[in-house]
Amino acid sequence: KPALLRQSQSDVGERLTMQVVKVGDSIEVQTVNRDDVPVYWGYKVRLETSFGKLVKNTGFDLKIATAKVGDNFNETKSQLEKVWLCSSNILLAFGAPSHGLHEIIEQEGLKLNDCVDFVLNTIPNQGTATVRTEEALLATLALINSNFCY
Secondary structure (H helix, E strand, O other): OOEEEOOOOOOOOOOOEEEEEEOOOOEEEEEEOHHHOOOOOOOOOOOOOOHHHHHHOOOOOEEEEEEEEEEEHHHHHHHHHHHHHOOOOEEEEOOOOOOOHHHHHHOOOOOHHHHOOEEEEOOOOOOOOOOOHHHHHHHHHHHHHHHHOO
């Protein structure tokens, strides 16, 4: 059933969060600010011009990089859990198909292990040269959710 959107101006392609305000013969919805939703509403993605600046100059409690040559998640799980449970602003970083995070940050004259708290391999024995970012994201979030989100 189509919904009637109450007074809203938005750009084509803009992501909107909607609240159902009337259900009956017609359905009415209104836009709401994502921050006003009292439940988890998905992760936030933002574009940065420099990965090195992001990890060096921001207020993250915990910075985790994912990499094929990272430490095995299961071997660092207990150490990571202690920090995870005390953190409220966490950076979870993924590389690109063409360049991993080690390569990306080395272009800025930095070393990944010096800039983040953990470098993790969340897909050991992957059997491919690279893992697609969307697959790495799902695998990593699944590991974190099943181990640290009680």
